[in-house]
Amino acid sequence: MAEPKKKPLRAIKAPFVADGPTGVSIRTRLKGLTPGDDKVLRLVGAHLGSLASADLKRRCADSLEHSADTWVERKRALTADSSSRWAGSITKASHDQWALSRRAQLAHIQGLEAGVETIAHRLSLPVGERGSKRAPGGYRTRREWFAKTRRLHVLEDRLERERSDRAAGVVHVVRGGKRLARNRHHLEAARLTAGQWRQRWEAERWFLQADGESGKPCGNETIRVSPDGGAGIKLPAPLAHLANAPHGRYVLTGRIDFRHRGQEWADRVSANRAVAYRIHYDVDRDRWCLTASWTIPPVQTVPLVQARSGGLIGVDTNADHLAAWRLDEHGNPMGEPRRFRYDLDGTAQHRDAQVRHALTRLLHWARREGVAIAVEDLDFGAEKTREKHGRKKRFRRLISGMPVARLRARLVSMAAELGIAVVVVDPAYTSRWGAEHWQKPLTSKNRRTTRHDAAGVAIGRRALGHRVRRRTAPPPHDRSDRVGHRTAQAGHRARGREGPRPRVPGPRTRSVSPDAERTRATRTPNTVREVRSEQEWVQDSLLLTD
Incomplete structure (x- = not known):
């Protein structure tokens, strides 16, 4: 019986140094807010959230037909109900969400393809055939084999549907999260009441984020945070009557204090460099939080x-x-x-x-x-x-x-x-x-x-560029290295490769006190007898490398 051919080892990619981060994100709590501040933030978040939901729906409807003209049209429609800058942030968020959904859709298709391929391979084998480390065998019983045939049809239908959706540019997005949406039908398992779920759902669908703008006061014209900690937001047009500052702005009572990277943030704000902000509500802790982020030059990696x-x-x-x-x-x-x-x-x-x-x-x-x-x-x-x-x-x-x-x-x-x-x-x-x-x-x-x-x-x-194995060649038969060094050890130019083993302090026997000084480097006795001594050859500790 011929032995099965071994699967060849896959090619191993060369190591590389990871690139450094290109952005910074810090978070702090909005402290000292009054009930009026809380009310304004909720109203603004809910209003902009409804606009973001409608814009995301329009972006998904455009699918692959999206262009700069449709983008301008969507932004112009949002500007009337908010502002030009709020409209820009909303449309950009919709584009990012659509692109993320496309990447997730591709990953899902690849997973379905792998499942279909595996099931088809196992179904082609006789029932009960054993597999190996490199390839799975057949299914154990006829019952399992039959169940997998049905699952194969289900996966093939899903794969065909996902492929057709991807070809047409159709994506499925849930603002607020699909998991939270499903929890509405399993409140007991999620340990939530209907009121608690509703509060989480509304908070996740709010929209309170604005991109930074270099050259504008404090680096952001929509959500502005001054170096001394004062924060204010630009109110949408329908909520302009709630403003407590000129130019339709609402200044929060609380103060902002970034403990982590606070000095770096203050330097950017003082220089009017772009800083993006996001205000979100933590339902579990019943508090408002502010996240600031900005880009940084890529960190120069070492060779x-x-x-x-x-x-x-x-x-x-x-x-x-x-x-x-x-x-x-x-x-x-x-x-x-x-x-x-x-x-x-x-x-x-x-x-x-x-x-x-x-x-x-x-x-x-x-x-x-x-x-x-x-x-x-x-x-x-x-x-x-x-x-x-x-x-x-x-x-x-x-x-x-x-x-x-x-x-x-x-x-x-x-x-x-x-x-x-x-x-x-x-x-x-x-x-x-x-x-x-x-x-x-x-x-x-x-x-x-x-x-x-x-x-x-x-x-x-x-x-380090070395092989994983310790040694690739045994020592010569005559116990010497006349044929050269082992291929997985230090080269002949490596310093210290032939050095002796480090000296272990203390005596070699129990009969001598620990403080006694060692006077000999060998174990030969002091008394010389006319007996030939056979010294056992001991391999010195060599550095193991290529």
């Missing part, structure tokens, strides 16, 4: 060669912790592995705080060591389908809960503030090869190396 100098820290991302290990420039693990744990159960604020705390500890360690950080370029978009993993619900839930996108974005942003480079590597085979080549050698009586720790070593070595 890859400079990021590799002195070694780096390889980080393996997991569902509940980050497994990190410090490597030198030759790819050798140094010290002990470290784990930075986080808990992703609970509210979104709690999960976000856990991620930030774990990354803060990791970055402080990297700054003390003076090295870069290596991470994987993970993307589980095509790996979460139940068609791929079948009954492995626990594994699907595991990879679905890994905040890879949030970790990557926050790590790059926080590392840029500390001047730490982030090297991104291809995630192919890092866990498998790390466990194969590094887990057992790095395990000792006093240290239990996990598969995740070994993966961190593999990630770090790939970022």
Whole structure:
């Protein structure tokens, strides 16, 4: 019986240094608001929200026929019920929402295609045929096979419908969120009353955001915040009678105080540089918040060669912790592995705080060591389908809960503030090869190396440009290196590669006190006898690298 052909390994992409952030966003609470301020904000948000809903409907109706002329027509219609600047912000938000829906539609189509392909392949195999690590086998029973034939027809119908919608430019958007809309029919499961749901739904559909304008007073003509903390908004035309300041403006009683990046924000506002603002209502805490954002020049990334100098820290991302290990420039693990744990159960604020705390500890360690950080370029978009993993619900839930996108974005942003480079590597085979080549050698009586720790070593070595495996050639048969150095060790020009092992302080036997000075470097006895001594050959500790 002929052996099945092994699937060739996929090409591994070269590592690269991640680009720094291009924008800044800070948030604070609107304190000291009076009941009148609260009423005005609610009225303005509800009025502009209704206009945003109508404009988004018109943008979706234009689909692929959208042009500059239709944009101008929509903006002119909105200006009569608001203002020119409010109309510009609303139309821009509609365009961004439509583009986001198109990207989500494409991702959904790709997921459906992967599911159809997997089911069709498994249905073509005999019932009960075993699969392999690289390809799934047939279904276990005739009952499951029949159920999957029906599911295949369902997925094919969905795929055909989505493809036709994409060809026609049709997208399905819910202002306020589809999840919140569905909760209206499952209030008990969502632990909400009808009144609470209505309050959340209205708050999510309000619109109170304005783009910045360079050269205008305080960088924004619609929502203006002065350097001393005074805030005011431009009222839409139907609500101009509520103004308490000239030119149809309403000045809030409360004061703004940005604790994070406050000085940077004040410098921009004082120089009349563009700052975008968004006012939103937090239903859970019953408070109004203000978010300020602006663009910054891209952070100049260091070359890859400079990021590799002195070694780096390889980080393996997991569902509940980050497994990190410090490597030198030759790819050798140094010290002990470290784990930075986080808990992703609970509210979104709690999960976000856990991620930030774990990354803060990791970055402080990297700054003390003076090295870069290596991470994987993970993307589980095509790996979460139940068609791929079948009954492995626990594994699907595991990879679905890994905040890879949030970790990557926050790590790059926080590392840029500390001047730490982030090297991104291809995630192919890092866990498998790390466990194969590094887990057992790095395990000792006093240290239990996990598969995740070994993966961190593999990630770090790939970022340094070395192979993952420790050695690729055995020593010569005569116990010498006359044929040259091993291909996975330090080159002949690496300093210290032939150096002796570091001296361990203290005596070699228990009969001598710990403070006794060691006088000999060998273990030969003091008394010389006429007996030939056979000294066992010991391999010196060499640096392992290409």
